[in-house]
Amino acid sequence: MSQFFTKKILLFLAVLIIPGILITGCKPKDNHEAKPPSLKVLEIQGKRLPVYLEMVGQAVGIPTVEIRARVGGYLQNWSFKEGSVIQQGQPLFTIEKDSYINTLKFNEADVENKTAAWEKAKLDVARLKPLLSTNAISQNDFDKAVTTELQCRAAVASAKSNLDEAKLNLSYCTMASPITGYIGACNVRPGNLVGKGESTLLATVSAVNPIYVNFQMSETDYLRIMQYFDAHKSEFKDTKEALKVFLILSDKSMYKYPGKIDFMDREINPSTGTLAMRAEVPNPDGIIKPGTFTQVYMVLKEQENGILIPQSSTMQIQGKNFAFLVEKDNKVNRVSVILGRNIGSSVVVNGGLKISDRILLEGFQKFKEGMQITPIVVQDTVSVSQAPGK
Numbered sequence: 001m002s003q004f005f006t007k008k009i010l011l012f013l014a015v016l017i018i019p020g021i022l023i024t025g026c027k028p029k030d031n032h033e034a035k036p037p038s039l040k041v042l043e044i045q046g047k048r049l050p051v052y053l054e055m056v057g058q059a060v061g062i063p064t065v066e067i068r069a070r071v072g073g074y075l076q077n078w079s080f081k082e083g084s085v086i087q088q089g090q091p092l093f094t095i096e097k098d099s100y101i102n103t104l105k106f107n108e109a110d111v112e113n114k115t116a117a118w119e120k121a122k123l124d125v126a127r128l129k130p131l132l133s134t135n136a137i138s139q140n141d142f143d144k145a146v147t148t149e150l151q152c153r154a155a156v157a158s159a160k161s162n163l164d165e166a167k168l169n170l171s172y173c174t175m176a177s178p179i180t181g182y183i184g185a186c187n188v189r190p191g192n193l194v195g196k197g198e199s200t201l202l203a204t205v206s207a208v209n210p211i212y213v214n215f216q217m218s219e220t221d222y223l224r225i226m227q228y229f230d231a232h233k234s235e236f237k238d239t240k241e242a243l244k245v246f247l248i249l250s251d252k253s254m255y256k257y258p259g260k261i262d263f264m265d266r267e268i269n270p271s272t273g274t275l276a277m278r279a280e281v282p283n284p285d286g287i288i289k290p291g292t293f294t295q296v297y298m299v300l301k302e303q304e305n306g307i308l309i310p311q312s313s314t315m316q317i318q319g320k321n322f323a324f325l326v327e328k329d330n331k332v333n334r335v336s337v338i339l340g341r342n343i344g345s346s347v348v349v350n351g352g353l354k355i356s357d358r359i360l361l362e363g364f365q366k367f368k369e370g371m372q373i374t375p376i377v378v379q380d381t382v383s384v385s386q387a388p389g390k
Contacts, residue, residue, distance in 0.1 A: 040361040041326050041375035042313065044353060049306030050299050053225075054341070057215035057247070057279070057296035059288050061206025065179055067092060069195030069202060070172040071100065075188055078202075082185050085286065086177045086205065093175040093202055095194065100170040107163040114159040118152035125149045181207040182286065206290045211283040212262060213247065215296045216274035228300060245279040247288075248295035255294070257282040307349040311342065313361050323353060324360035324367060331372050332360055 069075075073095040080092055124145045131137045177183070184204045194200040225243070247255040259281030268275050279296065281288070288294075314337065315322050325335045337352030353359070360367075361378060 036330070036372045036374045037363060037366070038374040038376055039363045040378050041358050041373075042309065042361055042378050042380055044307055044309065044355055044357045044359065045380045046305030046355045047308045049303045049308065049343075049348060051303050052246075052297045052299045053217070053221050055215045055217060055296045055298075057213040057294050059211050059213050059290055059292040059294065061181060061208055061290035062212045063179060064204060064206040064290065065177075065181075066201055067175055067177070067183075067203045067205060068199040069093075069095060069175070070199055071095060071169050072196035073097075073099070073173065073194065075190050075192050075194050075202075077190050078186055080183055082183065082203075084183065085181065085208075086183050088177055088180045090177050091174055092177055092183070095173040095175075097170060097173045100166065100173055104163070104166040104170050107159065107166045111156065111159040111163050114152065114155045118149070118156045121145070121149035121152040175202070177205055179205055179207050181205050181209075182289070208286050208288070208290065209283045210259075210280045211288045211290070213245070213259065213279045213281060213294060213296060215277055215279070216269075216272065217277050219268050219273050219275065222268075222275050225298075225300060244299050245281065246297040246299065247281060248297065249288075250293065255281070255288070257284075305355060307353055307355065308343065308346045309349055309353070309359060310361065311345055311347045313359055314339065314347065315364055323349075324364065325353070326358040326360055326373065326375055329372070330375055331370050332367065333369060334367070 076094045076096050078093045080086055080090070086092070125142075128137055128142050128145050132139065132142045182205065184206075186203050188194055188200060188202050194202065243261050245259040245261065247259070249255055259279040261277060262280035263276075263278035265276040309323065313323060315324075321337050321339050322334050323337045324332050326332055335352055338350040340348035340350045342348075358375065358377075360373070363373070
């Protein structure tokens with residue numbers, strides 16, 4: 001019985017399995033190939049790009065004045081807010097005046113005393129002169145009177161000089177700002193002795209409008225500028241005026257006021273190969289403080305039909321930059337590119353691409369050399385300001 005049931009079970013399983021095998025074997029193959037991926041593509045358009053030089057600069061207040069005690073005495077008070085803008089002629093410090101007032105009064109009295117003696121000496125000469133012609137007095141007596149009058153006149157001049165010095169020293173007791181600008185911290189507090197044997201530094205004031213920015217230009221860049229101006233000298237009246245200066249602050253924002261070249265040194269520094277230059281920049285709001293470091297951009301000219309692409313459309317591999325060129329047959333190939341400066345979120349291409357080329361904007365992670373795509377052309381709407389940083 002067991003063999004009979006075993007054969008029946010095997011037969012039943014065969015009936016179930018064989019149709020499944022036949023159905024599977026007869027299933028038609030899927031010959032439908034996957035469509036090329038649809039990816040965004042940019043067609044390169046020529047841009048009008050500014051050509052400029054980039055340097056590091058540092059702001060300096062010109063003039064910067066040190067407020068020092070020119071006479072000795074105890075500092076009585078100071079009348080300004082540290083770190084604020086002060087005006088020209090504004091009183092800043094006061095040194096005790098009592099001793100200087102007394103010296104002034106003494107010298108005023110001395111001038112009066114010397115002047116009285118001089119007046120008497122002049123009267124003596126005037127009285128004795130007629131007597132000399134009648135031989136009523138000797139020549140020697142008259143000469144003594146003339147000499148006394150000259151000595152008294154000199155004494156008056158000396159006394160007046162001492163009086164002027166006393167007035168000057170008294171005026172030094174009140175120190176006012178010689179310029180309008182920012183004042184720093186007060187170095188000496190009231191009650192301290194200042195100006196005794198030295199001109200004690202009390203505070204420093206720096207003019208900030210305009211502000212000046214010092215920077216160094218390489219000899220190569222200087223020659224480039226001079227050659228450019230020589231070739232276009234009919235277009236410019238003054239080289240310094242023609243070179244606009246733009247500042248990029250530490251927060252990467254562009255300063256809203258452009259400047260101009262104020263100073264160009266007479267020689268190239270032989271140890272650094274650079275030329276010292278200075279720009280004058282309006283600073284009505286006092287945003288730029290002396291000592292501020294900035295990026296200095298000097299616009300030289302404008303480049304027609306420059307190539308500008310999104311930074312995100314490039315990739316760096318082993319130190320080299322690449323973009324992904326979409327050929328006419330919509331196949332993508334990687335090409336080496338030479339990148340220049342960044343302008344916002346875009347980058348200038350100095351080599352490797354040309355106008356009307358199409359580049360891939362996405363899908364780099366799945367890139368394979370020669371892969372074919374369905375391009376979705378994205379319009380190039382990037383506009384370029386002629387001022388750097390915008």
